[in-house]
Structure formats: C-alpha cells, structure tokens
Amino acid sequence: MESTAAWQGVTLCGIVSWILISSYFNLTQKLRSVLQPLITHHVVTGTHLILKIQKYQHSIWDAVFSGLSCIVSVPFYTAFLPLLFWTGHGKLARQMTLLTAFCDYLGNCLKDVISAPRPSCPPVRRVTATKDEEENAMEYGLPSSHTLNTVCLSGYLLHYVLSYSQNESISRAVAGIIFVCVLVGLIGLGRIYLGMHSFVDIIGGLALGLMILASWLTVHNYVDNFIISGKNVTSFWAILSFMLLFAYPTPELPTPSFEYHTAFNGVALGIVSGIQLTYHQFHHEAVPRIFTPQLTIPAFLGRVLVGIPTILIVKFCSKSLAKWILPIVANTLGIPIKSSGYIPMLKEPVTGKRSNEIKQSNYLQNLFVYCNQDSFDVDTGIRFVQYAGLAWSVVDLVPSLFSHLSL
Numbered sequence: 001m002e003s004t005a006a007w008q009g010v011t012l013c014g015i016v017s018w019i020l021i022s023s024y025f026n027l028t029q030k031l032r033s034v035l036q037p038l039i040t041h042h043v044v045t046g047t048h049l050i051l052k053i054q055k056y057q058h059s060i061w062d063a064v065f066s067g068l069s070c071i072v073s074v075p076f077y078t079a080f081l082p083l084l085f086w087t088g089h090g091k092l093a094r095q096m097t098l099l100t101a102f103c104d105y106l107g108n109c110l111k112d113v114i115s116a117p118r119p120s121c122p123p124v125r126r127v128t129a130t131k132d133e134e135e136n137a138m139e140y141g142l143p144s145s146h147t148l149n150t151v152c153l154s155g156y157l158l159h160y161v162l163s164y165s166q167n168e169s170i171s172r173a174v175a176g177i178i179f180v181c182v183l184v185g186l187i188g189l190g191r192i193y194l195g196m197h198s199f200v201d202i203i204g205g206l207a208l209g210l211m212i213l214a215s216w217l218t219v220h221n222y223v224d225n226f227i228i229s230g231k232n233v234t235s236f237w238a239i240l241s242f243m244l245l246f247a248y249p250t251p252e253l254p255t256p257s258f259e260y261h262t263a264f265n266g267v268a269l270g271i272v273s274g275i276q277l278t279y280h281q282f283h284h285e286a287v288p289r290i291f292t293p294q295l296t297i298p299a300f301l302g303r304v305l306v307g308i309p310t311i312l313i314v315k316f317c318s319k320s321l322a323k324w325i326l327p328i329v330a331n332t333l334g335i336p337i338k339s340s341g342y343i344p345m346l347k348e349p350v351t352g353k354r355s356n357e358i359k360q361s362n363y364l365q366n367l368f369v370y371c372n373q374d375s376f377d378v379d380t381g382i383r384f385v386q387y388a389g390l391a392w393s394v395v396d397l398v399p400s401l402f403s404h405l406s407l
Helices: 002-025 028-046 047-054 057-074 072-087 090-114 131-137 145-164 170-193 199-230 235-245 256-281 296-330 352-360 363-369 379-403
Strands: none
Touching: 002 028, 028 047, 028 090, 028 199, 028 256, 047 170, 047 296, 057 072, 057 090, 057 145, 057 379, 072 090, 072 256, 072 296, 090 145, 090 199, 090 256, 145 199, 145 296, 170 199, 199 256, 235 256, 235 379, 256 379, 296 379
C-alpha cells in the first residue's frame, strides 16, 4: 500500500513539476520555433509527391480510401469499443480503450506543439467525405493520427490474438504481421491520396506509433493489474485526468485536437472507475465470450440492441446534468466561466487567437503566470463528464442490465 501511494504521488508531482517548468520556460513556443520550420519545409517540398499520387484519382479510390479512414475515426471508436467489452474480451477492450486514449493524447500534443500545416489545398486535392473528416482537416498535420492509431491498435490486437490462441503457429503469426503491415500501408497511402497528410506526417505517425506500441507491450500487464486490483485507482485516475487537461499544450491556432483529448480522457476515467467497481462481477476472465455456447450470436445481438440505446441515453443525460451542475459549482466557487458552444447564455463573441486561448489554452499555465485570460471554458468540463458517463455505462450500467435480462 505504501509503495503504491509513493509511486502515485511521484507520478502526480512529476506532472505538476512538468507543467510549472514548461510554463515558466515557455517550452512549447521554443520547441515550436525549432520544429515548425523544419516540418513545414518537408510538407512544402513533398507536395509534388502528393500530386503524383493524386494523378491516379478515381471515384472508386476516393470511396475505398475514405472508407478505410473510417476504421480509425471517432465514430468507429464509439461503436466498436463498447461492442468489444460486451463480447466478453474484457482485457482486450480495456487495453484497446486506454491505448487509444494514450495515442490520442500524445499524438494531439505533438500536433499542437509543432503546429505544422497540412498539405496546401490547392494545389493538393483534399477529399473530406464525412463530417468527421472535415473536423480532422482542421487539425495540424504531424503526426498522422490515423497512421499512429492504426499501428498501435492493429499491432496490439495482433499481439492479443496470438497470445490468446492456444495453437501457436509461425504461419499464423506471419500472416497476421503481413495483414497489419498492409493495413498500415493502405491507411498511410490513403491519407496522402485524400490530401489530408504529407509524407513526413505519415512517417512521423509510423515512428511514434511503433514507439508507443513497443512501450505499451512492455507495461500493459502492469497497467491492467493496477486497474483491476490496485489501491486508490479511481481517485488517482481522476486526479491524473484533471492534470492532463492542464498539461495540454497551447496550439498556434484553434483546432479540435483538445476536444478529442478531453473526450478520450473522460472515456478513460469512466472505463477505469467502472472496471474497478465491477471487475469481479462482469469483467473477469471467466465471463462468457462470444462464439461460445454461453454467449451465442442471438444473445450478443440482444446485448447490442439493449446496450447501444442505453449508452446514448446516458451520454445525453450526462451532458445535460453537467450543463446544469458545472456552472452552479463554478459560480459557488467564484470561478469565472464562459461557454464556446454548449450554454448560449455564457457564449461571448470571440475570434482568432483569442478564441483559441479561451477554448484550448493551458489553464494551469495561465493561472500561474497571470495571463490575460479572465474566464474558463465550461465546455471542457461538460465534455469530460459527458464521455466519462458514457464510458462508465458501457462497463457498469449496461452489464448490470445484461445480468437482469439474462443476456
């Protein structure tokens, strides 16, 4: 118990120290001044390679590469990860969720630290077939999140399948590796073909993804053991999530990256707190798994029909509750707040860089250096609570309903 509390305290103190040091020395701006011109140069000089690839444009390729991009999009995560929990593969589901949150945080931090542009459009043709892709195009370029996430998630899934399989064979491992490599290659090529990224973005996403995957495979068992049987898990993760919001770097101009991080940060907290409470009831290794007599396909479809509407209702209710409670709490504590979208009465007309400071700025940094931001965006807290509630329902409320309905 003492050793657990010690490393938790060291971790949290380390994050606070990093925030203060980076704020005092303005590390984000210094790193950006060095890295941004270099990356921008590679983006500009690589434009002719993108144009060569886009000479082969066709509506079929547009559809194929747009479809491939959807498999590592936010809507895909929202649908796939809950279903993974309900298949009975609890360890895979929670590891994939936490790995996604980790990739999202590191990838988006690097994007906003460097603030490097995407390929210029025109001359590059940019294809945004979905609303999600239109929002992605508003982010900075390096690294490619799609490439990064594909490397990490497909790599971890392959590791899990090979570890879970009782009949190990070299041919199966080789086939799996080839499949993952082809998938990563197609995703990377697709991001270039669609005009969303340059070659340097893809290479950056690939390199960062391999480093994260290698690190995660080293520690994932320790992380999982801590979540299911550790001490002070929920309180530690709640404080950690809160600090990560403060530790996020301020980009040069507004992007949706901070919103994505806030959502996945809330998802991670909801999953961790729910698993900590219900592991021995619903998520232990002996639970029924899909394609077995204990969990048939019809029973799983029943879970989907019950689970998806339930988590959507919880998401709506969590958002409504947060919109009501957080302004009251802020006013009670004397914290000045604004809303960039969720609460009309708190909205203020802001443009350009000032909007970015209000919506995505490093709040703790502003607090310590007495910058001119005079209020906080309550939308961050609302979004965090909304997705934390959704994730909690996936692993706690919905499995309870399954139990009562004999699903």
